[in-house]
Amino acid sequence: MTTSHPVDLAVASHVAFAAPSSHDLPGFPPLLDDVLRRTPRRYRAPALPATWEEARAAGTATALAAAIEQARTALASGNAPADDARTLFVDALARLIGHAMRPLTAQGKEGDGDGDAGGDNNEGGPAPAGGGDPAFQAMVLRHRSPVVREYASLSAHAERDRRAVRTAVNALAHPKKTQRRAAGPTRDALLALHAAAGAGDWARVSDVLVPLHDGADTHAEPSLHRGLARLIDEPALTRLRRLDALSPDVLVARYRALWERRGPIAGSEQAAARGAGAQQRGDAVEVLAVQALDGLVDRMNAAAGETRYRIVASLRIPPSFPGDAQRAKSEWDVALLKRSDADGDWDLCLLVEAKASPDAATTDLPKLLRGLRLLAQADIDTTYAFTSTDGEVRLRGASLSALPTEEGDLARAVLYCCDGLEDRTPRLLSAASRMQLLCAEASLDFAAALEDGASADPSRLIPVWRLLLEAPAFTSVLRQYETLRAVRELMVHPGDLQAAVVTTTPSTLPDSR
Incomplete structure (x- = not known):
């Protein structure tokens, strides 16, 4: 059925998003209604390809958008999506993953206007050399390596952990409080503790904490002794030390390098x-x-x-x-x-x-x-x-x-x-939908196989197709083109x-x- 029309319903439904009449808008003043109907919608989303051949030729991301929309309209009508839609979807997703896994360019740039990571464009032109997706490659590495997964998990809460430890250290060893102490080993140790926490040297923090806690002078101050004991057992400090211990790992270093190339870091x-x-x-x-x-x-x-x-x-x-x-x-x-x-x-x-x-x-x-x-x-x-x-x-x-x-x-x-x-x-496959498809477990397994040089049969991606049709978490992906059209019709x-x-x-x- 290569001459069938996978997205006829989507194309026809453009009429439904035309500016509504005054009969549909009982709350609108008539002049406002007239103005809105006469305002051009220059950002309107284009129709998807009308045939499977056109969809395949239009570019990887556009092919995915066409297959997804055919699935949505079929399900909305109470029908099963066409087999051709499933084939187009898994083939296009396989190409998308292949583009994303390419070696990075010197600048580490990602993708083009069609949403591919170094992939073909809307006109179906050749893909540029390089152009892999550093964020996706980092996710594949995390998927494959337990060490990287542990590092990534710890990193997600590292800033919160740093604040927690520094707050606890300040409560015990803030310089304004420490300077009031008599000169001696306890005062020196507290100043060193504060300096180590400020520098983010968590191993040094622990090295200072233990002898400070065990010192005779500290035992004479019950509140200080208890505070140091709590800090020694603080889970945030344990996590930060483990994070530092994992950092020199070769795969972790590669993960960090990929992650840093994905764009500005939040908070930077x-x-x-x-x-x-x-x-x-x-x-x-x-x-x-x-x-x-x-x-x-x-x-x-x-x-x-x-x-x-x-x-x-x-x-x-x-x-x-x-x-x-x-x-x-x-x-x-x-x-x-x-x-x-x-x-x-x-x-x-x-x-x-x-x-x-x-x-x-x-x-x-x-x-x-x-x-x-x-x-x-x-x-x-x-x-x-x-x-x-x-x-x-x-x-x-x-x-x-x-x-x-x-x-x-x-x-x-x-x-x-x-x-x-x-x-x-315009990008017919949203960045969020693209990334959700790439992050499905079957997609990550497929990418890992590509990286290993193993056979990469697109049928291995059928589980992602099933998620698209059945999983509530993929509803926004299933409706992504419909959402694009709705938003663009509202835009002037x-x-x-x-x-x-x-x-x-x-x-x-x-x-x-």
């Missing part, structure tokens, strides 16, 4: 600089979005003959709001409000999120959905005091409880704004939005709602 100055740059770009987009919506608000208020609408920035949910706020969006970049009554209460019409890049919106979506589900728990008879950069805003719970909480309904309440360049070859360029505000002629009578 480079990572902070990159995050600050993205924040600045997002702030600039927010300003442009506010400017566009200000023009829209002026027009809607003029049509209404009164100040009925307003824009607020940095709308923050009150701490006392009902529901579980964990991992949910608690601050919204821009909100368009409609006055509910003369008492100063408002209804929420539209939430706008500003993003530095189109990919950032896809990453943001789960947090946004949790934020909407939190807001939707509002009591319909309660008015809530939100804060914003424009002061306190009283929002009626009735409008909050009516907010959409499912991905397919977001056009009723949410807009993403981005001024990034339009990507002619602020310049396009502003142009639509200026040029749109209302197709309905002035708002009387």
Whole structure:
């Protein structure tokens, strides 16, 4: 069935993500509805290949995206995915793993726009030399080596352990406290203990601790003696010493070298600089979005003959709001409000999120959905005091409880704004989905076999296909293209939005709602 259409449903369903009509948006003012329908969606996700041959030729990541989407649409229709989809999936995943395991380039760069680690691009062109994925190679090494696994496990909590030990040392041997002691061996040992902890020399910390604890002078100070005993038995110190002991291992050294090449380390100055740059770009987009919506608000208020609408920035949910706020969006970049009554209460019409890049919106979506589900728990008879950069805003719970909480309904309440360049070859397999597929145990076993020069039959990756179809943990992977389309349909360029505000002629009578 090589001429079958694996993603016909996906292509056809693009119609479902077109800008909704005013009949679908009962809460939208007519002019806002018209403006949103007329605003171009330059970031819209392209259709997937229409045939298996086209999918294979389009590039490894695109082939994976096509196979995954065919599986999703088949399951959604109550059917089993096509055998061709499974074959395409395992073949493409095998190629993806092969690309990721290639020797690294001098710069250790990873992948291309199609999500392959040094793989082929969306046009199916040749893969560049080198270009392996250091992060994946580090995971394969960790998968294969018990020593590396132990080191990685200890490293994950090392910073917390360092803080714990240094806090305990400070409680016993902070220089301000130690300097008040009479000169002698105990004072010298406490100063040495503090210096060793500050330098991260955990073996030296232990070397100082034991004789200090056993000294006659220390026995004369019960509180100091007990504190030193607790520090000697402190699990964090034991873990740090073990981490240091593992560091010289050849495989550990290789693991560390690979891990350091994957990009800025969390908490590093480079990572902070990159995050600050993205924040600045997002702030600039927010300003442009506010400017566009200000023009829209002026027009809607003029049509209404009164100040009925307003824009607020940095709308923050009150701490006392009902529901579980964990991992949910608690601050919204821009909100368009409609006055509910003369008492100063408002209804929420539209939430706008500003993003530095189109990919950032896809990453943001789960947090946004949790934020909407939190807001939707509002009591319909309660008015809530939100804060914003424009002061306190009283929002009626009735409008909050009516907010959409499912991905397919977001056009009723949410807009993403981005001024990034339009990507002619957008990533159709998300970075998160790519990494989750690579990290499946069967994928890691397959990579290890490749590294050993063993036979690498793609059928060994069928367990990953089964995970995709059956495992709840892989639901986000199964739905990854559907999510991409949904997010991209919500995304507009602020310049396009502003142009639509200026040029749109209302197709309905002035708002009387």
